[in-house]
Amino acid sequence: xxxxxxxxxxxxxxxxxxxxxxxxxxxxxxxxxxxxxxxxxxxxxxxxxxxxxxxxxxxxxxxxxxxxxxxxxxxxxxxxxxxxxxxxxxxxxxxxxxxxxxxxxxxxxxxxxxxxxxxxxxxxxxxxxxxxxxxxxxxxxxxxxxxxxxxx
Amino acid sequence: xxxxxxxxxxxxxxxxxxxxxxxxxxxxxxxxxxxxxxxxxxxxxxxxxxxxxxxxxxxxxxxxxxxxxxxxxxxxxxxxxxxxxxxxxxxxxxxxxxxxxxxxxxxxxxxxxxxxxxxxxxxx
Numbered sequence: 001x002x003x004x005x006x007x008x009x010x011x012x013x014x015x016x017x018x019x020x021x022x023x024x025x026x027x028x029x030x031x032x033x034x035x036x037x038x039x040x041x042x043x044x045x046x047x048x049x050x051x052x053x054x055x056x057x058x059x060x061x062x063x064x065x066x067x068x069x070x071x072x073x074x075x076x077x078x079x080x081x082x083x084x085x086x087x088x089x090x091x092x093x094x095x096x097x098x099x100x101x102x103x104x105x106x107x108x109x110x111x112x113x114x115x116x117x118x119x120x121x122x123x124x125x126x127x128x129x130x131x132x133x134x135x136x137x138x139x140x141x142x143x144x145x146x147x148x149x150x151x152x
Numbered sequence: 153x154x155x156x157x158x159x160x161x162x163x164x165x166x167x168x169x170x171x172x173x174x175x176x177x178x179x180x181x182x183x184x185x186x187x188x189x190x191x192x193x194x195x196x197x198x199x200x201x202x203x204x205x206x207x208x209x210x211x212x213x214x215x216x217x218x219x220x221x222x223x224x225x226x227x228x229x230x231x232x233x234x235x236x237x238x239x240x241x242x243x244x245x246x247x248x249x250x251x252x253x254x255x256x257x258x259x260x261x262x263x264x265x266x267x268x269x270x271x272x273x274x275x276x
Contacts, residue, residue, distance in 0.1 A: 029173075036173035037204040038160055043216055062211065062220045063204040066174055087190070091199045095224035101217060144224075 007124045007151045013082045013114045018075035020111045023068035027104035030060045033067060050103070057104035065096050065141040069130045072110035073145050076128050082114060084126060085149050092125070093146040099139040107135045115144065122151030153251045153274050155241035158209035162197060162233045170201045197231035199265075206255050206268055209239040214251075214272040221250065222271040231257075231264045241270070249274050 042049035043059040116127040130143040167181040179186040245252040257265035
């Protein structure tokens with residue numbers, strides 16, 4: 001029986017946090033993102049419709065969380081202490097839990113943390129968590145980013 | 153509550169537009185030669201684009217961007233441009249104004265997102 005070679009992972013990075021990133025949500029960026037994913041909701045595309053519904057400006061689609069959240073995760077992905085080999089990395093899974101809606105004009109501050117690092121069957125599992133809040137301190141999204149680094 | 157099936161066919165240049173919109177310029181999504189060089193059949197879709205289609209199926213049924221409370225997915229296989237994606241959503245449970253939904257994204261007869269769980273706020 002041949003055992004898969006163990007992938008050495010550094011579990012000391014668990015719990016490590018990175019400096020927060022701040023993302024200013026622009027109206028045209030929200031619309032550009034909506035067009036790319038095929039979202040036709042008037043609240044997202046039409047500022048008048050959004051204002052008529054009581055929002056200050058166009059409302060970001062939920063998955064816009066990727067746009068304001070990913071820059072925070074980058075610090076962890078590139079952290080030598082975490083030690084991810086990009087040539088073998090795949091995105092294994094993703095979770096978002098949404099709070100207050102994000103609208104154009106908001107400033108979203110996101111903090112990323114290394115939630116878990118483990119090794120299973122020769123593969124490395126790297127889990128990052130992001131917490132995003134708006135300029136009023138209200139939580140807008142919690143993200144869990146699961147990356148898998150395949151063993152040699 | 154029922155959530156309609158969503159079908160979408162990303163066109164040839166979708167990955168380029170999505171890269172610009174999302175900020176993810178990994179060349180496996182936008183450069184055919186690079187993708188083949190690293191052993192892929194060609195450019196592949198961003199997993200988070202496909203996840204956004206699962207999200208869209210929920211918000212279109214649920215009543216807008218505020219109706220999706222949670223979405224968790226597992227990426228399996230690889231999506232490709234120029235082939236239809238089908239999002240299937242099954243309401244498993246509905247309580248306290250929230251629908252708990254199981255979703256799958258399939259392309260070319262294979263699941264590219266599976267075991268997806270959504271929580272959608274049920275309108276009045």
